[in-house]
Amino acid sequence: MSAAFAFTQVDVFTDRPLLGNPLAVVHGADALDEARMQAFAKWTNLSETSFLLAPTDPKADYRVRIFTPGGELPFAGHPTLGSCHAWLERGGMPKMAGRVVQQCAVGLVDIRSEEGRTAFAAPPLRMEAVEPGLLTEVLSALGLEARDVIASQWLDNGPRWLGLLLRDAARVLAVAPDHAALKRELRLLQSATQRLFPDDEDRASCSVGDLQGIGGSRSS
Numbered sequence: 001m002s003a004a005f006a007f008t009q010v011d012v013f014t015d016r017p018l019l020g021n022p023l024a025v026v027h028g029a030d031a032l033d034e035a036r037m038q039a040f041a042k043w044t045n046l047s048e049t050s051f052l053l054a055p056t057d058p059k060a061d062y063r064v065r066i067f068t069p070g071g072e073l074p075f076a077g078h079p080t081l082g083s084c085h086a087w088l089e090r091g092g093m094p095k096m097a098g099r100v101v102q103q104c105a106v107g108l109v110d111i112r113s114e115e116g117r118t119a120f121a122a123p124p125l126r127m128e129a130v131e132p133g134l135l136t137e138v139l140s141a142l143g144l145e146a147r148d149v150i151a152s153q154w155l156d157n158g159p160r161w162l163g164l165l166l167r168d169a170a171r172v173l174a175v176a177p178d179h180a181a182l183k184r185e186l187r188l189l190q191s192a193t194q195r196l197f198p199d200d201e202d203r204a205s206c207s208v209g210d211l212q213g214i215g216g217s218r219s220s
Contacts, residue, residue: 008090026050029053048067051065057108062102125157138182144164144171148171
C-alpha cells in the first residue's frame with residue numbers, strides 16, 4: 001500500500017513567480033527511506049529537492065534532508081530558505097517567534113522570518129588544500145595552465161566546491177570548460193561559473209560550482 005505525502009514547489013530568491021530558483025519540498029517525509037528520497041529527487045529533475053522530517057534535536061523546529069538528482073547535500077542555501085518558507089506556509093509553528101531553527105547534516109541553522117521573508121547566516125566556510133593530481137586534472141579540463149592560477153582551495157559550505165583564483169579578469173573570461181571532461185574525470189565537478197572581484201580589476205576568481213547565498217522565498 002503506497003502512502004501519500006504533501007508536496008510544495010516554491011520559487012526562491014524572488015518575490016515574482018517563475019523568476020527564482022525552483023525547489024521541490026516534500027512534507028512529513030519520515031516514512032520515506034533514502035533510496036526513495038533519491039529516486040523522487042531524480043524524478044523532479046530540479047537542482048534540489050528537500051524532505052521535511054521531525055527533528056531529532058530538541059532545539060530544532062524541523063529537520064531537512066536535501067537531495068540533488070545525483071546525491072544528498074549536507075546543506076544548501078536556497079533549499080534552506082525554500083524549505084523554511086514551505087514549512088511555515090503549511091502551518092509550522094516555530095518555538096521562538098521570528099526565528100526558525102533548521103536541523104540538517106551540518107547541524108542547526110538559524111533562520112530569521114519576518115513579514116513572509118526568510119534569511120539565514122550561512123554555516124562557517126571550511127577550506128582545505130587541493131590535491132596536486134586533482135588540480136592538474138581540473139586545470140586541463142578548464143583549458144588553464146599552472147601559471148594562470150594564483151591560488152586554489154577546497155571551499156566547503158555544505159556542498160564542496162573547488163575555487164580557483166586566476167591571475168587576471170581576462171583569463172577568467174577566456175576560460176572554456178570541457179564539461180564532458182569535468183564530469184568524466186572528476187565526477188563531482190559538472191559546471192563552471194566565472195566570478196570577478198568587483199573592487200579589484202586586476203584579480204579574478206573562477207569557482208567550479210555555485211556558492212549559495214542569502215535571499216527570500218515565495219511560493220509560485
